[in-house]
Amino acid sequence: ERTLASGRDERTLLGLDRAHVWHPYGPMPGRSEPYLVESAEGVRLKLADGRELVDGMSSWWAAIHGYRHPVLDGALAEQAGRMSHVMFGGLTHEPAIELATTLVDLAPDGLEHVFLADSGSVSVEVAIKMALQAQLARGHAGRRRLLTWRGGYHGDTFHPMTVCDPVGGMHSLWTGVLPVQVFADLPPAEFDPVYADSLRALVAEHAHEVAAVIVEPVVQGAGGMRFHHPEYLRVLREVTEAYGILLIFDEIATGFGRTGEFFAAEHAGVSPDIMCVGKALTGGYLTLAAALCTRAVAESISAGEGGGLAHGPTFMGNPLACAVANASLGLLRDTNWRSLVRVIESGLRDGLEPLRGAPGVADVRVLGAIGVVQLDHPVDMPKATAAAVDAGVWLRPFRDLIYTMPPYVASADDVARIAAGIAAAVAVT
Numbered sequence: 001e002r003t004l005a006s007g008r009d010e011r012t013l014l015g016l017d018r019a020h021v022w023h024p025y026g027p028m029p030g031r032s033e034p035y036l037v038e039s040a041e042g043v044r045l046k047l048a049d050g051r052e053l054v055d056g057m058s059s060w061w062a063a064i065h066g067y068r069h070p071v072l073d074g075a076l077a078e079q080a081g082r083m084s085h086v087m088f089g090g091l092t093h094e095p096a097i098e099l100a101t102t103l104v105d106l107a108p109d110g111l112e113h114v115f116l117a118d119s120g121s122v123s124v125e126v127a128i129k130m131a132l133q134a135q136l137a138r139g140h141a142g143r144r145r146l147l148t149w150r151g152g153y154h155g156d157t158f159h160p161m162t163v164c165d166p167v168g169g170m171h172s173l174w175t176g177v178l179p180v181q182v183f184a185d186l187p188p189a190e191f192d193p194v195y196a197d198s199l200r201a202l203v204a205e206h207a208h209e210v211a212a213v214i215v216e217p218v219v220q221g222a223g224g225m226r227f228h229h230p231e232y233l234r235v236l237r238e239v240t241e242a243y244g245i246l247l248i249f250d251e252i253a254t255g256f257g258r259t260g261e262f263f264a265a266e267h268a269g270v271s272p273d274i275m276c277v278g279k280a281l282t283g284g285y286l287t288l289a290a291a292l293c294t295r296a297v298a299e300s301i302s303a304g305e306g307g308g309l310a311h312g313p314t315f316m317g318n319p320l321a322c323a324v325a326n327a328s329l330g331l332l333r334d335t336n337w338r339s340l341v342r343v344i345e346s347g348l349r350d351g352l353e354p355l356r357g358a359p360g361v362a363d364v365r366v367l368g369a370i371g372v373v374q375l376d377h378p379v380d381m382p383k384a385t386a387a388a389v390d391a392g393v394w395l396r397p398f399r400d401l402i403y404t405m406p407p408y409v410a411s412a413d414d415v416a417r418i419a420a421g422i423a424a425a426v427a428v429t
């Protein structure tokens with residue numbers, strides 16, 4: 001039993017947590033016992049009970065540079081010394097201007113205008129508003145639906161939920177509340193011309209009523225950790241262009257190098273009309289995301305009813321978040337992220353491939369700094385998590401998946417430890 005610097009002991013804090021604090025998709029009062037983290041540094045989470053865990057999750061894809069990075073800490077402190085926040089209506093500031101300019105520079109060709117949103121889900125809401133407003137302004141009032149493929153995840157707010165596969169079995173709660181979108185079958189891992197044709201045909205069939213196609217490029221994350229062939233993105237680009245439908249890429253999980261390219265769209269060499277980024281944008285320090293769009297989309301919106309984009313949150317363009325994002329993008333520019341990701345990729349292959357064929361294992365897949373072990377049965381989440389923790393690794397298994405996306409600064413030894421943690425989790429479930 002440990003006492004924290006505040007003087008409170010671990011058991012008291014966990015009791016208060018259970019009584020008062022909602023956790024993702026959890027009941028209230030809480031039933032499971034979360035692990036109490038006291039601090040984090042580099043790739044290690046330090047638990048209140050004194051244990052240190054190598055973080056296999058990068059705080060859900062975000063902490064690419066690890067925790068307490070001196071450059072990010074410094075950028076945050078420096079900006080706090082100048083201005084923590086200021087409204088973005090009628091005012092602007094250098095951190096936001098620098099960030100937008102850098103993102104336009106880094107993004108696939110044609111994306112020129114940046115809306116700084118306050119979370120990934122909100123950036124998806126904004127992207128959808130961009131598409132619906134642009135179509136309306138172009139005289140396509142009937143184009144109000146979205147088309148996506150099954151197995152996606154785009155966030156938990158209302159419109160993003162409509163383009164997700166059911167999350168946590170809770171989607172039937174919203175029957176009759178949410179608009180019903182158009183779904184294509186799951187995109188296969190390999191290129192299948194028959195599937196590509198069916199995708200083209202589905203888009204063509206619904207062209208009169210669809211404003212935009214929205215997908216996660218190359219990797220479907222929280223909807224099932226599936227990888228698909230990049231050629232499907234070219235198919236979508238071609239067919240959406242042919243019918244005047246907008247193409248939205250949600251790069252919130254895949255962006256900033258995670259799949260081995262800076263943006264996953266680069267695997268296919270295509271540019272969307274609208275793109276969302278978030279998560280690793282601030283190196284995982286603060287909540288910030290962005291929706292980028294082309295000049296053509298922006299011009300349509302600006303020429304339409306109201307003359308502008310219908311969104312403007314209180315914390316839009318938060319200077320602290322923008323300053324840390326600028327520092328994080330600077331770190332990516334100045335370090336060889338590509339070789340760091342390659343080291344993780346080969347470590348994950350070495351560590352996870354031997355699990356192929358192990359009892360209960362249905363598939364093993366690795367791409368960039370992402371490693372996935374899929375089971376042939378649902379994972380026992382508390383048991384698998386505890387086994388990984390006992391092996392000194394933080395993982396968050398779900399459904400039939402035990403997976404990792406380590407911070408880019410993880411060493412080969414750290415990656416080997418993560419793989420051992422995954423093997424330990426597989427063995428108990």
Ligand code: PLP
Nearest residue numbers: 119120121153154155221252253
């Ligand atoms: N889109 C994708 C692809 C995501 O992976 C996520 C988060 O997991 C979101 C959107 C939602 O982002 P946030 O949790 O920041 O709202």
